[in-house]
Every structure is written in C-alpha cells, then in structure tokens.
Amino acid sequence: MAPLISAKTRPVRLADIAKAAGVSHGTASNVFARPEIVREEVRERVKAAAEAMGYGGPDPKGRLLRAGKVNAIGVATAEPLSYFFDDPFARVMMASISQACDATGAGISLVSAVNGEQLAWNIQSALVDGFIVFCVDGGSKLVQLARERKLPFVALDLDSDDDDAVAAIGVDNIAGAGLAARHLTELGHRRFAVLTLPCADAGFGPTTREQVEMALYSATRDRLRGYFAELSRVDIDVSRVPIYETVNDEKSVWAGLEHIFAGAEAPTAVLAMSDRMALHALDWLRQHDIAVPGDVSVVGFDGVPEGAVSKPPLTTIVQPIAEMGRLAVKAILENDGSFSRQSLPVELVVRASSGPSPT
C-alpha cells in the first residue's frame, strides 16, 4: 500500500490516481468527465484508486483554465459585503439577480471591500465571467475597475452623465423624483424637506443644493434635481427647502429629522431619496407623535417590499427592481455586445404615508 500522505497537504492529483490505477491521465480524466466512454472494468479500477487515495474529484482550478468559463457572475459594490444582506434595496435586487442566475445555472460571487486597494485587488482577481456593479457609492471607481478587467459588465444605476460606452441599467431618477414632488404639491403641500443619500465622504448633516450637485452618485443628484424642478415649477422657493444628508441609516435619519423639525417652519412634506430613509423617518415621526399623513406626508424612493407593510404603508416611487436584475444577468450571460444602456420607467405608488397638506 502506498504510504499515506500527511494530513496537512493534499497533493493527490488526477495524475496520481492514474498512475496508481495503471492508466493514462487521459483515461483517468474521462472516468470523471465522460464515464460512459471508458470500459467498465477500467472505470471501476480508477474509481477504486481514487477512493483509496482520498481523491476529491477533479479540481475545478485545473478544469477552469482549460474550460475558460467560470459559470458565475460577480456582483460588486464598494460597500461591505453585508450590504447585500442588510440593505433592503440590495436584497430585492439580489433576489431577482439570484432568480435569473438560478434559471441559467450560473453561480454568484459577492465582491466587495471597504478599503479601495483591497477592492481593486478583489475585482482583479475575482473568478467570474462578468460583473454586475452596484453603483451606490463610489460608483465610477468601481466601473473603472470592472472595465479594466475587460469582462462583460453592467452597471446598475450608473451616473447618467458618465461615459456612454459602459452598459448600464437604471431608472429615470429625475422623472421619478418629479413624480414624487408633484404628488405632494398636488396634495397642497408647500413646505418641504429633503433627506438625501450620502454625497460626500461618509458624513451626515445639513447640506446645500450645491453640495448635492457634487455628489459622487448621480442618482442623488438627479433625484434632487427632479424634486426641485417640480417644486420650482409650482413656484416654491427651493432655496429655502432644508436638505439633510444622511448615510441611509437610522441614526443619521433621526438626526436629520431632529434638525429639520427644530427649525422655525416645520415642513408638511418630507421627500426621502430611499425607502430605507423614509421608513426610518416614519419611525421617528411616530415616536414623536407627529401624525402621518395628518401632520406630515412622507414619500420614499425605491419600492422595497417593507414599504408595503410599514406603519403607515409608504407612498413611494417604485423601481422595477426585478426587471433590472433580470436584464443585468441576461446582459452578462448573453454578452452579445448589442446591449448598451437602458433606462427603465418608474412608477408612483400611493399608499397611506401621504395625504393632503394640513395647512
């Protein structure tokens, strides 16, 4: 009997069992890849040798090089990995991406890193056939990195004013934000406040229109533009609308509302750039006995499922998240080059968090 290999290393390769079974490595490979073309007697012998030597089957590392295709798509973000499981928007998107992958048998690799250098390395060394890039934050850097890999990739929610050569799937943020603002002005609201997504480097606090215009992420800019375009249209002085920058979490949203409602003129309508913020806002308002929509109306953005069961249910702009996921996966897997840039329509869904202005 061959001496057992130390438990630490595992140098048992296909070639080893081929030798042990007295066949060529070509035949040994066939035993695993196309067993039907190998004579039964030989097949059993090789299998027995494999079993005896503790061989775990052909190593995909080796196969991969030959095959070329990994059969997995990478999903990248500049947030920590847990973003995919924590953030409601990301979750819904991932669920739809998953379904599309399941349907085609592709796997999913999650790629991320907070620190930039690590992120670059992770993208460069990800074993995937293509990338879907979440452009929530630091989007353009990510897109650039993904692009350098020269693999098919699709950006979700990319800067509309970014390079046109990159494939991207997004929604019309300006139109969506306009829809939200118009819904509220039509209900008679005149005093607004805006909660924005992060603009600068991970901080929160009151901000200005000019600051938001410099936001890294175009959705942030576009949504503000959409809000203000509509408000201006009905002669609201947008320079007096307070804007509070959050980091999309409970703490910063609550701080924002503290700040906004401490001001001289409390708003009757809050425009939140994400459902996540809007939901935190509903919590804060409830805890402060401010009636929604009696005293204040809140409109979100995204259309995550939690919004349908919140208290009260959230009026929001829903993005066709499932459709976006499906399209993205399709674009990667059928990378025919025909795909470039799609802007999907959004929809206003009126639920119970918005009502007529109290004044």
Next chain:
Amino acid sequence: MAPLISAKTRPVRLADIAKAAGVSHGTASNVFARPEIVREEVRERVKAAAEAMGYGGPDPKGRLLRAGKVNAIGVATAEPLSYFFDDPFARVMMASISQACDATGAGISLVSAVNGEQLAWNIQSALVDGFIVFCVDGGSKLVQLARERKLPFVALDLDSDDDDAVAAIGVDNIAGAGLAARHLTELGHRRFAVLTLPCADAGFGPTTREQVEMALYSATRDRLRGYFAELSRVDIDVSRVPIYETVNDEKSVWAGLEHIFAGAEAPTAVLAMSDRMALHALDWLRQHDIAVPGDVSVVGFDGVPEGAVSKPPLTTIVQPIAEMGRLAVKAILENDGSFSRQSLPVELVVRASSGPSPT
C-alpha cells in the same frame, strides 16, 4: 500598430504582451505582480504594450492554478439562490458570515440548486477554499457532497444524530424548544398547537408526531421533541396537540391557522418552529381579530431582527446567529482540524406576543 483582435475573442495573454514588448514572460509577469523589481524603462514599455493590446491584467484563472488558494468561501444550500436574500434567518446568518469574511478579506460564493444533479455539479465545481453548508433541507445530501470535495467545511444546524466526523455548528434545539414550551405552560397555557417546518417533500397540511419524527431535518424533529417533552412533563396530552406542517411561507402558515382554529378546541398558545412562521401567524391572527397575547400567545424560534419590531413584538428563542457565522468562517479559514462540533446555547427572549392564558 498591431492589427486589432476581433471583438469576439480575447486571446491576449501575458505571453502576447511580453512578446510585443520584447521581454520574457517572466519579466512581464513581474511587471504586474512585483513592479518594483523591474527596471522602470522596461516596466513602462510592458505597460504600454498591455494598454495598446487591450490586456485586462493577469487572468486570475491562470494565477489560481499556481497559487492554490481561491480566497473565497462557498456557502451552499439546497434551496434556490434567492433563499439567501429572502429568508430572514439566512439573511442574518449571511450578514454575520459576510462580516467575518470582510474582516479577513475573503470573498463569498453562493452555491445552490434546486435540482439535485445540478447541485452536485455546482458543489463539485465551485471555486472555493471551503464550504459552509446550510442544512435547512436535504442537509445530509449536501453534507455528503461537500465532504466528497475533501475541502474544509462546516455544517450549520446539522442533524445531531448524523455522522460525528463532520464539523458542525448548531444550537440545542431540544433545550430551546423546551424553553419555549415551558414559558407558555408557566403562563398557564394548556391548549397548544404546533406549526412545524417542512418534514416531507414540499407539501403542507396537518401532520402527526410520527411524521415529524421522520423529518429530513433534525432541527424539526428536535424542536418537536423539545416541545412535547416539556408539555408531557406537565401532563398535557400531546397526542391531542394539533401539528401543522408548513413550508415556512405565508400561504401555508395561514392555511395552517385556518385549520387549527377551525377545530373544536381553539388553542391558546401557538408554538412556531421559526420566527418567519410566527410572524406570518401574527399577521393572520391580527386579521382575524384574535388578540395576541390576549386570546392567543405565540412563541417563535430563531431570533431574527424582524421579531423585535413586529406587532406585537415576538417572544422567541434566539439563536446566537452572529456567533455561529463567525465561528463557521473561522473554522474554514483556519482549518486546523481541531474543530469538530459545537452546540451553542439558545436563549428565551420574552416580548409581547406571549401572556397569561385567557382561560
């Protein structure tokens, strides 16, 4: 200028740019891997060649074979991929796994398949350094497959009566279920109903103790045993306790409650084997104007965050999910063989969904 390669193929390898730049492939490799040891003039020449030929950097497929380590861990389940993003328990677990991976720079590959054959292939060909296996359903099959790869792996919530040689992290389901039942009996409850996780093949409906004893998943069996052991202890005739098998979704839970509350003696206490079921139960009870905990008490199992904010907040058995995730990742990455099988303690958290029996 070199003729451009057709857009379809991408046969530009490190060797190609080495030739173009007039250096050996060894040097070309160094330009990317250890630029500091290459003379500047040469480095620039190679980089320029790479740029000109549209080289996307060293292909990780090639590097991988040499390096040996993928630097990613696979998370496997026999559910569809979207399970990771839909199921509350899975999400919390994944979030904690993510954090542990982020901390060490490892990536995550999601591996799954509904159909068995596909699953086997996916596991065999996953490019990972080890597996964390979610044993929610069809666990032992998964464990067996993972094992055949001869890679480090850890089972989460594995059958307690399964092979002892596999590393596993789980909780004491019997004790946890006992805690839940005892909490209710101490509140004076005598009429119980149980909502179980799936036992047989994806169906739902009333079931029996004997059926549950044959459940694929040991947590299901153990939880029922724990419930009934405690109920028997205080002389409740468990043979009269209705058991309803669900598939852990809204539809089957609601059907279960319809069935249970249509019976002659409505229960005053519902033991749900997962928080997900318990939360669906709360919805159903609220819609049917059955007061919780006035008329009926509900106790869940898992300790997902949603339980803390439900209406009413859910009394449940919380598993140390974050700790389990951390341990699992640690076990894979530091695969020192010392790890075998850990059973972590659970805890009863009393919130507002349980109260004194009305009778």
Next chain:
DNA sequence: GCGTTTCCTTGGATCGATTCAAACATAGGC
C-alpha cells in the same frame, strides 16, 4: 487472410499565469 469498422486508450499539447535558479550585465574595490 486481409481490410474495415468500432471501441478504448494513450500521451502530447494546451489553458494562463507564477516561481526560481541560473545567466547576464554593470559597477566598484583592490
């Protein structure tokens, strides 16, 4: 008995990189 067909098996080439000992070049010391 010889040519064909069929069925298995062989061994070399290949996938795309990394690694490392050896070769080479240049400069400096004596």
Next chain:
DNA sequence: GCCTATGTTTGAATCGATCCAAGGAAACGC
C-alpha cells in the same frame, strides 16, 4: 585586469486538469 557585489532578466518547470489526433485491439465482413 580580475573578482565580487548588486541589480535585472531569462527560460524552464509547475500548477491540475481537458482535449484530441493517433494508435492498438478486438470484432466483423467477404
């Protein structure tokens, strides 16, 4: 002018498989 130290570059070997053209053996037809 020779020897050593230092800094670069080379080219073969390796990682672990798959693929395929060619070869060998047995069976078949005539």
